[in-house]
Amino acid sequence: MRREILAFILVLLPFNAAAEESLLKFYSWDPATKTPRILEGEEIDISGEQGTYYFINPPLRVDANRDGDTLDEEDYVLYNALYIINSSYAEFVLSFYDPSEAETINVRGKEYLLIYSNPYQQQFRYAERYHYLTLPRKGSILSREATPFPQDANLKVEYVNPTVSLGNVIGTLAFFVGNNYHSSVSIFEGRFPKDITSELKDPFKKYKIYVVEADSTHAKLVIVKRGEENAVWVKNGDTDVLGYSRVAAFTLKYGGRGEGGPSLGNDAKYFIHFRGEAFKLTQGCVDIEGTLYELCYDGVRKLSIRLREEFAVPPEPKPEETQAPITTSPLETTPAPTQPPATEKPEEEKKGVCGPTLLALLALIPLLRRPSFASCTPPA
Numbered sequence: 109m110r111r112e113i114l115a116f117i118l119v120l121l122p123f124n125a126a127a128e129e130s131l132l133k134f135y136s137w138d139p140a141t142k143t144p145r146i147l148e149g150e151e152i153d154i155s156g157e158q159g160t161y162y163f164i165n166p167p168l169r170v171d172a173n174r175d176g177d178t179l180d181e182e183d184y185v186l187y188n189a190l191y192i193i194n195s196s197y198a199e200f201v202l203s204f205y206d207p208s209e210a211e212t213i214n215v216r217g218k219e220y221l222l223i224y225s226n227p228y229q230q231q232f233r234y235a236e237r238y239h240y241l242t243l244p245r246k247g248s249i250l251s252r253e254a255t256p257f258p259q260d261a262n263l264k265v266e267y268v269n270p271t272v273s274l275g276n277v278i279g280t281l282a283f284f285v286g287n288n289y290h291s292s293v294s295i296f297e298g299r300f301p302k303d304i305t306s307e308l309k310d311p312f313k314k315y316k317i318y319v320v321e322a323d324s325t326h327a328k329l330v331i332v333k334r335g336e337e338n339a340v341w342v343k344n345g346d347t348d349v350l351g352y353s354r355v356a357a358f359t360l361k362y363g364g365r366g367e368g369g370p371s372l373g374n375d376a377k378y379f380i381h382f383r384g385e386a387f388k389l390t391q392g393c394v395d396i397e398g399t400l401y402e403l404c405y406d407g408v409r410k411l412s413i414r415l416r417e418e419f420a421v422p423p424e425p426k427p428e429e430t431q432a433p434i435t436t437s438p439l440e441t442t443p444a445p446t447q448p449p450a451t452e453k454p455e456e457e458k459k460g461v462c463g464p465t466l467l468a469l470l471a472l473i474p475l476l477r478r479p480s481f482a483s484c485t486p487p488a
Contacts, residue, residue: 231342279327
């Protein structure tokens with residue numbers, strides 16, 4: 109039985125590996141480790157185009173001052189996401205996830221204010237001209253301490269202690285025309301930003317006013333002058349918007365598929381995509397216009413973003429191993445040990461046994477009577 113189970117597992121392993129290999133993986137450059145890293149995507153559907161959506165972190169920035177990097181204040185984000193359409197096309201987008209009214213968005217280095225954002229109607233409205241006012245909370249209403257509107261000094265506002273006794277009121281906005289008190293709006297604690305436009309009266313109704321912060325010490329307002337010249341409508345599918353080819357404004361159940369309306373419920377999320385450059389997925393690398401990067405596809409499953417070669421930092425050369433310097437001085441020779449000068453030996457010592465030793469041996473001849481010793485004199 110164990111052998112059967114083991115054989116079954118061994119059969120499954122190649123199958124699972126093949127399934128894993130068939131999935132398209134997207135790699136983005138990680139500046140911390142200087143290597144690519146895999147990004148996880150979410151399957152979504154934009155106007156009937158089924159695809160996978162990836163956040164790019166860090167986003168792709170424009171080298172606005174053309175100094176060869178994107179680290180300067182004037183450099184701005186061009187794309188922060190990639191959308192793979194039907195596994196055939198890669199489209200770069202500047203995406204804003206679940207934006208709300210009175211939220212600023214930065215598009216091509218310029219800030220705009222969302223003054224209307226409806227995820228179910230798939231549209232939004234933005235303004236170029238707006239102002240922030242930060243007001244300290246004061247003890248009582250005094251017209252001389254009120255702050256004038258940025259575009260109309262005759263209209264003023266100040267933030268004071270609550271003028272009503274309701275428990276959840278944290279302050280009161282008092283409005284003035286000139287030095288004359290005009291009207292007030294109570295600020296309740298809770299979620300911000302709050303649109304108080306409907307509570308305004310003429311001449312303040314020509315402005316749209318949001319309370320973006322408020323507590324017992326201060327209130328922060330954003331003031332937008334109303335009018336078609338400063339409030340631009342954008343709908344899903346509009347083309348040529350703020351330098352991008354198309355705009356997608358849609359709701360989505362995060363992690364799911366399909367566009368939807370109110371039926372998605374409270375967990376619906378809102379996306380605004382400024383859709384940019386798109387590429388057909390073919391093997392090789394193509395420049396991502398306006399950035400220092402290129403998009404590369406291996407033709408099978410690996411899609412990656414990397415610095416173009418001319419902007420890639422060359423690897424630092426490895427330090428050479430230090431070796432002891434080679435000397436060119438002549439080799440030292442060990443001098444021969446000094447010896448006392450040789451003295452001339454006596455002639456008889458030069459002849460070895462032909463000296464006194466020979467005389468002694470000759471004296472023994474008569475005794476030994478044996479002619480076994482040869483002459484010391486070499487033969488002629």
